Every structure is written in C-alpha cells, then in structure tokens.
Amino acid sequence: MLPAVGVLAAAAALLVLTAPHVLTIGTWHVHHPRTALTLWFSAFFGGCALALSAVVLLLAAAVSASGVSTAAGGIALTLVAWLSLGLLGVLLGLLLVTAPPLAESHRRAVRSLGPAAISREPRRGFTLVRLRSSTPCACATPGRSAEILVSTALEIVLSPAQLQAVLAHEYAHLRYRHSWAVRIAEINARCLPRHLAAGPKLRQATLRLVELVADDAAARQAGAAHLANALAQMAQLTGDPSLELRAERLTLRRWPPARRCRVPEPIRI
Amino acid sequence: MGRRARGELEAQVLGVLWEQSEPVSAGVIQEQLPGPAAAYTTVLTVLDRLEKKGEVLRSGDSPRKVRFRAARSGDEHTSSTMIDALDGARDRQAALLQFAGNLSDGDVAVLQQALTGKKR
Incomplete structure (x- = not known):
C-alpha cells in the first residue's frame, strides 16, 4: 500500500508543479479558450483527487499497520498519516475562512448597484x-x-x-x-x-x-x-x-x- | 416580517433623497421608505452615517428644522459607486462578470503575442 501512496503523492506534486507551466506554453489557448479552460480545471480536480486519495490510502495503511515490520516504522507511518490528515484539516479550515468573506464581498458589490436600477x-x-x-x-x-x-x-x-x-x-x-x-x-x-x-x-x-x-x-x-x-x-x-x-x-x-x-x-x- | 439586508436601508434612504427636489426632514424620509417600517431613530442613524460618508448634506439651524439632501444626484452617485464596484478588488470579478475591464496587462501581452503570431 505504501508504494501506491508514494506514487499518488508524487503524481499530485508533479501536476501542481508542472501543469501551470505546460498549460501556458505558446498561445494556442487564446484561439481555443474552451479546451484550455477544460484542461486547467481537469488538472485542478485531478490534482485534488490524487492528493486526497494519497491521504486516504496513507490513513488506511496506518490503521491496518500493514507493510511495516518494525515498531519504529509503524510509529513513523502513524505520525505521517495523522500529520497529513492534519494538513488536510488546515486546508479545509483555510477554505472555510476564505470562502464566506469572498461571497460577502460579492454580495456587497452587487448591492451597491441596486439603487440605480x-x-x-x-x-x-x-x-x-x-x-x-x-x-x-x-x-x-x-x-x-x-x-x-x-x-x-x-x-x-x-x-x-x-x-x-x-x-x-x-x-x-x-x-x-x-x-x-x-x-x-x-x-x-x-x-x-x-x-x-x-x-x-x-x-x-x-x-x-x-x-x-x-x-x-x-x-x-x-x-x-x-x-x-x-x-x-x-x-x-x-x-x-x-x-x-x-x-x-x-x-x-x-x-x-x-x-x-x-x-x-x-x-x- | 421581512428584514433588510445590511446596507440596504442606506441605499433606500439615498433613493428617497434622490427623488426630492428640495431638502427634507428625517420624518418625511421615514414615511417614504419602501418595505418594512424603519424606526425614526434608525433613519437618523443611517442619515448620520451617510453624512459621514459625504453622501448626505445636513442643513437647518435648530434641531427641529434639520433638513437633509443628497450630496450628489442619483446618476453621479451610481457612476462613482459603479466604478468603485467594478474597479474594486480582484475578488469582485467573480461577482460582476463584466463585459469590459476584466483583463490585466499580462493578458493584453498574451493576446498581442497570439495575434501577431497568427498573422505572420
């Protein structure tokens, strides 16, 4: 299970690091904006899915403690698994903190135009x-x-x-x-x-x-x-x-x- | 009873003031407000706030004769708030998907590059 976690995490990292550069090569996207937008968001959701499955697999490995023979290895695995879960929690928290003010700012911008209708x-x-x-x-x-x-x-x-x-x-x-x-x-x-x-x-x-x-x-x-x-x-x-x-x-x-x-x-x- | 959204009462008070040809008292404004009735003191608070923002001018010498009028006409106000809203922070771009003005200098450079490349 552990090698799979490594592969998933590496793929997610690779996507995050390379996709933004690959997708901005040349100027084709100006002529095919719909394809470009689809690719950008496929990369985005693909990256999210990869990272999420890596965390889930890691947790499963930690809970079942398969794949490790030594006690130290087991402890390290548990630690890494919970840390990654914590990181996910931090991201989720950031999301919850960021999204509502953004929505409120949108509503304000729209309302300021209201009286002129x-x-x-x-x-x-x-x-x-x-x-x-x-x-x-x-x-x-x-x-x-x-x-x-x-x-x-x-x-x-x-x-x-x-x-x-x-x-x-x-x-x-x-x-x-x-x-x-x-x-x-x-x-x-x-x-x-x-x-x-x-x-x-x-x-x-x-x-x-x-x-x-x-x-x-x-x-x-x-x-x-x-x-x-x-x-x-x-x-x-x-x-x-x-x-x-x-x-x-x-x-x-x-x-x-x-x-x-x-x-x-x-x-x- | 329907409640007003935040900032809505301010907009409504300004709306009432734009309709008036001469300065009016807070009582008149209170009567003409659309929607759920607002307390007289609330109207005064809103007028106070609008005065601080420079949207409302106060006139009259004694407290009983205080009259209010809008500092700018409705059209002037809209043009400036519209520009504020449209030129505002980047995060408003999602709120107002505008026909013009959403592209940055970087986008201009990319477009230019794409167009000259295609013509050659």
Whole structure:
C-alpha cells in the first residue's frame, strides 16, 4: 500500500508543479479558450483527487499497520498519516475562512448597484436590469437571483445588434457558470502557499479564458461582426487595449454565416 | 416580517433623497421608505452615517428644522459607486462578470503575442 501512496503523492506534486507551466506554453489557448479552460480545471480536480486519495490510502495503511515490520516504522507511518490528515484539516479550515468573506464581498458589490436600477425585467433564468448611469457598462451577477445589468449609457452608444452581442456574452457567463470557475480559482490562489505558481496562474488563466469563451459563444449566437464592433466601440470609449485585441481575435476565425446565428430566446431584445 | 439586508436601508434612504427636489426632514424620509417600517431613530442613524460618508448634506439651524439632501444626484452617485464596484478588488470579478475591464496587462501581452503570431 505504501508504494501506491508514494506514487499518488508524487503524481499530485508533479501536476501542481508542472501543469501551470505546460498549460501556458505558446498561445494556442487564446484561439481555443474552451479546451484550455477544460484542461486547467481537469488538472485542478485531478490534482485534488490524487492528493486526497494519497491521504486516504496513507490513513488506511496506518490503521491496518500493514507493510511495516518494525515498531519504529509503524510509529513513523502513524505520525505521517495523522500529520497529513492534519494538513488536510488546515486546508479545509483555510477554505472555510476564505470562502464566506469572498461571497460577502460579492454580495456587497452587487448591492451597491441596486439603487440605480430603473427597470427590472424577469427573463428565463435571470433578470434583465437597466441601470441609470453615465458609465457604459454591462455585467452579469450570478447566483440564485442571477442578473444581467446594462447601463443606460451602453444602450446609447451601442446599436441594438451590438447590444444583443453584449447580452449574449454576459448570458454565456451565466449559462456556463463562469462565476464558479473564477471563485474556485480565487479560493485556490488564496489557500495554496505563495511561492507556488499554480495559484496565481490558475486564477489569471481562468479570468482570461472565461472572457474569451464568452466572446466565442456571443460571436456564434449574435454574430462575430456585431460583437467585434461592440468591443471596438467600448475600446474607444474606455481606452482599454484588451477590448481592441478581443475584437481583433474574432476576425481571425471563420464564423458561421449571419443567417445561421440563433440568439437564445431569453436574451432576445 | 421581512428584514433588510445590511446596507440596504442606506441605499433606500439615498433613493428617497434622490427623488426630492428640495431638502427634507428625517420624518418625511421615514414615511417614504419602501418595505418594512424603519424606526425614526434608525433613519437618523443611517442619515448620520451617510453624512459621514459625504453622501448626505445636513442643513437647518435648530434641531427641529434639520433638513437633509443628497450630496450628489442619483446618476453621479451610481457612476462613482459603479466604478468603485467594478474597479474594486480582484475578488469582485467573480461577482460582476463584466463585459469590459476584466483583463490585466499580462493578458493584453498574451493576446498581442497570439495575434501577431497568427498573422505572420
């Protein structure tokens, strides 16, 4: 049983140490964001599963005391097993300490926008909220009472087709549960030791990839040209260079012709 | 009886103030609050807190004639809180999956690299 524990632990460590570097080689992930996001999270959950099974096996070995002949060996095994269980407990504690303030901070951010709502329209799966504001902005707030918020300024600067593309982008965030990915990555970054690249790299990759995945979904549903125009328009207004690059990225791929685009029913304007 | 979430009453008091064309007393605000009734003293406490935050201006000389008004219009307030909320800590990115502004300088560099690589 002990060699198996060693193999599992080594595999988990190898995954934590190498995956962040392997997955950021080259720039393919910019063109295939969905595959990249899937791989990142497979590595994450795979690593968790490996580490957890190593601890379980180690405990089983310690309890049954098989595989060791000497008393000293037995004591060492028991000690290591309980220590690893303790480490797991510490991680769990960190998780419990980190997650609730994060959720509270999310709720506060959402609530601060509440009073500005000028209309709330219940749609299937979310509420479409229009905000009175001179800042052009759109965002999605996940959860049981999911919302897509659009500011009046955005409605003014974008054409209806462009606005439709922005809605499709936000709707993709909600439908693909991107908030969970971002939240898991954030908690992971806070719980892992600082000097490990896996924490910040997973967070960074998740934040980047969910945007690109949502862009791809919106381009398919509402038309790549409309989304690119909306991005370019926003880039001009905000001076954010990443928006222009996202627009440019869309021009590099072939998209289904506009007549085959189908806007999902809940977000149709 | 429905209870308000933390910070909700502050938002509601501000909402009432934005609707007013001239300074009003705490009693008027109390009457116009939506949802469960709030005690007069609670309204005063909230106004006090909002004044400290610079959201509410107090006027009137004697205690009985004190009137309140919002320091900024609703639109100005939203624009600034919105920017606060959106530009805020990284952990808010999960709360507000924004259309614009979630990518960092590092992401810009990666995108640039990917796009120039593809064009060559």
